[in-house]
Amino acid sequence: MRRFLLPALPLLAAATPAYAAGSDGVNVTAVTMFIAIVLVTLGITYWAARRATSADQFYAAGGQISGFQNGVALAGDLVSAGALLGLAGLICSSGFDGLIFAVGYATGLPFVVFLVAERLRKLGRYTVADVLSTRLSETPIRIFTAVATLIIVMFYLIAQMVGAGQLIRLLFGLDYLYAQILVGVLMICYVMFGGMVATTWVQIIKAMLLLTAGVAISLLVLARFGFDYNALVAKALAVHPRHEAIMMPQVYSGSVWQSVSLGMTLMLGTSGLPHVLMRFFTVPDARAARVSVFWAVMCQSGFFALIFVLGFGALAIVAGDSAYLDAKGAIRGGGNMATIHLAHALGGDTLMGLVSAVAFATILAVVAGLTLTGASAVSHDLYARIIGRGRATERSEIRVSRMATVGLGILSVLLGIAFQTQNVAYMISLAYAVSCASTLPLLILALYWNGLTTRGALAGGVTGLVLAVTLTVLGPPVWVKVLGNASPIFPIDPPTIVTMPLAFLTAFLVSVLDRKSVPEAAMPSAI
Amino acid sequence: MSADRPTPYTPNNDLPQARLGWIMALIQTLIYGTFVGTFIVSPATMTRPIAPGMAVTVATVGGLLVILSTMVLTGLYVLTANRLTAR
Numbered sequence: 001m002r003r004f005l006l007p008a009l010p011l012l013a014a015a016t017p018a019y020a021a022g023s024d025g026v027n028v029t030a031v032t033m034f035i036a037i038v039l040v041t042l043g044i045t046y047w048a049a050r051r052a053t054s055a056d057q058f059y060a061a062g063g064q065i066s067g068f069q070n071g072v073a074l075a076g077d078l079v080s081a082g083a084l085l086g087l088a089g090l091i092c093s094s095g096f097d098g099l100i101f102a103v104g105y106a107t108g109l110p111f112v113v114f115l116v117a118e119r120l121r122k123l124g125r126y127t128v129a130d131v132l133s134t135r136l137s138e139t140p141i142r143i144f145t146a147v148a149t150l151i152i153v154m155f156y157l158i159a160q161m162v163g164a165g166q167l168i169r170l171l172f173g174l175d176y177l178y179a180q181i182l183v184g185v186l187m188i189c190y191v192m193f194g195g196m197v198a199t200t201w202v203q204i205i206k207a208m209l210l211l212t213a214g215v216a217i218s219l220l221v222l223a224r225f226g227f228d229y230n231a232l233v234a235k236a237l238a239v240h241p242r243h244e245a246i247m248m249p250q251v252y253s254g255s256v257w258q259s260v261s262l263g264m265t266l267m268l269g270t271s272g273l274p275h276v277l278m279r280f281f282t283v284p285d286a287r288a289a290r291v292s293v294f295w296a297v298m299c300q301s302g303f304f305a306l307i308f309v310l311g312f313g314a315l316a317i318v319a320g321d322s323a324y325l326d327a328k329g330a331i332r333g334g335g336n337m338a339t340i341h342l343a344h345a346l347g348g349d350t351l352m353g354l355v356s357a358v359a360f361a362t363i364l365a366v367v368a369g370l371t372l373t374g375a376s377a378v379s380h381d382l383y384a385r386i387i388g389r390g391r392a393t394e395r396s397e398i399r400v401s402r403m404a405t406v407g408l409g410i411l412s413v414l415l416g417i418a419f420q421t422q423n424v425a426y427m428i429s430l431a432y433a434v435s436c437a438s439t440l441p442l443l444i445l446a447l448y449w450n451g452l453t454t455r456g457a458l459a460g461g462v463t464g465l466v467l468a469v470t471l472t473v474l475g476p477p478v479w480v481k482v483l484g485n486a487s488p489i490f491p492i493d494p495p496t497i498v499t500m501p502l503a504f505l506t507a508f509l510v511s512v513l514d515r516k517s518v519p520e521a522a523m524p525s526a527i
Numbered sequence: 528m529s530a531d532r533p534t535p536y537t538p539n540n541d542l543p544q545a546r547l548g549w550i551m552a553l554i555q556t557l558i559y560g561t562f563v564g565t566f567i568v569s570p571a572t573m574t575r576p577i578a579p580g581m582a583v584t585v586a587t588v589g590g591l592l593v594i595l596s597t598m599v600l601t602g603l604y605v606l607t608a609n610r611l612t613a614r
Contacts (some may be wrong), residue, residue: 096587099586099587103562103590103594107559107597109601110552110597110600113601113604113605114548114549114604118542118608119542169529182601233583235580235585247574247584252563252566252567252570259566266554267559269575290604290605301594301598302598305595308587448545
């Protein structure tokens with residue numbers, strides 16, 4: 001159960017500032033490519049800045065992103081550094097657990113297209129709250145959705161920032177503080193000047209780099225074993241001290257409820273993540289939204305299939321080579337360095353430098369997408385629609401979103417510094433738990449059930465949100481691992497199996513009771 | 528709050544019927560549920576080698592098949608929906 005957090009926020013174990021094996025100083029390829037990525041992405045931002053002058057351009061890239069482009073960007077949003085580095089590290093340490101997460105996360109995106117993507121595009125303009133407001137009373141539902149969005153985005157951002165600081169320190173020898181400021185400044189630049197256009201293209205570049213790197217390393221791993229997958233797995237099992245036993249995932253060693261709850265969260269959490277849902281407003285129509293998920297699934301599932309090679313490859317090659325291990329036999333620099341070491345073992349400093357730069361690009365792209373989503377919740381939902389009551393000018397709305405971007409950027413740098421030495425792995429868990437228990441139930445009910453009322457939606461959403469946060473705090477990730485108690489008060493982590501049904505049930509019951517109190521004539525007829 | 532409005536219905540639809548999406552979601556749940564469920568009910572089945580003397584287990588192949596199923600189901604859904612809503 002504790003493992004839920006590891007892959008999602010991967011970079012944590014990397015606590016010791018150790019350089020990768022074989023290089024004493026700064027990796028020239030890594031730094032060259034790192035600078036190239038920064039220059040190219042800033043160039044795109046400069047180009048995009050001249051277009052991002054209207055709200056439509058800023059939030060949704062004018063709806064002019066093609067289905068294919070949006071699909072690649074969407075895959076970029078979802079395949080974070082956690083997937084590239086964390087899953088292989090998890091396979092090195094505990095075997096099949098890493099593959100459980102690869103399989104679970106892969107099943108998330110299909111649900112997005114089956115149930116929400118097209119309807120979302122059809123009903124909304126810029127944010128998820130737009131969609132819910134088409135049916136429910138605008139002010140309360142927008143405030144709730146904006147708050148839920150900001151909670152999910154902030155948890156996610158802090159986790160990414162802390163991971164980024166540790167990774168950059170490890171890869172480039174840059175001080176944690178400077179790494180925070182560097183990532184903060186770059187993400188503010190992309191989002192503030194380039195809006196959704198720049199964010200999308202940063203995401204596309206990153207996804208392409210990530211997939212190319214993943215395919216290249218996988219082919220090199222397979223080549224080393226004569227393209228015999230069985231031989232690769234056999235070597236991996238021989239290297240791990242627990243041998244064949246690692247093929248039984250430890251995440252399933254708890255109760256049945258625990259295993260089912262984890263499965264639900266991995267499968268359904270994606271459909272409620274605001275930064276994922278916001279991507280569907282960048283395409284021209286519902287058909288393009290649908291097509292974009294197809295390409296996103298091809299990229300994302302393709303990448304998770306590569307983890308089956310990458311993960312066992314890291315275990316077989318890196319964990320079996322004393323050059324990459326510390327005195328205690330653990331991977332130098334922590335589990336998140338397994339993929340980086342693997343690249344070094346296969347292609348020397350050059351490949352290692354390339355993969356390090358790709359990891360850096362991944363972090364930048366993900367934080368940019370999150371910041372844009374958070375800024376939109378502040379400027380569009382809270383400022384323009386609630387405070388301005390829809391009368392705010394477009395110019396002032398964009399100004400507020402730029403201010404919100406700077407504010408969120410500075411806040412995440414400060415929180416990144418504040419949480420530097422803390423275990424923040426639970427934050428990704430919280431983001432998924434909140435998504436499953438609040439945004440997703442509201443969206444599904446609003447899209448498919450005519451009986452939903454504003455009071456029902458709020459009651460369900462608040463119940464889910466409060467329960468998800470409370471039960472995560474009382475559960476293993478915070479109560480045990482952060483607060484140091486011996487056993488959790490609430491044992492199931494993530495708590496989705498309890499929170500999601502309760503959110504649906506509350507929304508349903510309150511809506512039904514609410515409707516009873518409304519005069520018959522005032523009730524809108526269901527179609 | 529009587530201001531609440533029903534789900535907007537679009538007569539000249541560019542969306543497929545909701546039923547299609549729910550059926551696909553159900554199939555995906557069953558496939559992934561089988562993977563997770565077999566691990567819970569009978570771990571020995573999942574950790575068994577696919578053939579005697581092999582290192583690759585049933586779960587390894589099963590996991591790859593679940594990942595493949597996400598591509599196939601999404602592809603089927605998009606093809607079907609595009610055909611149903613062809614203009």
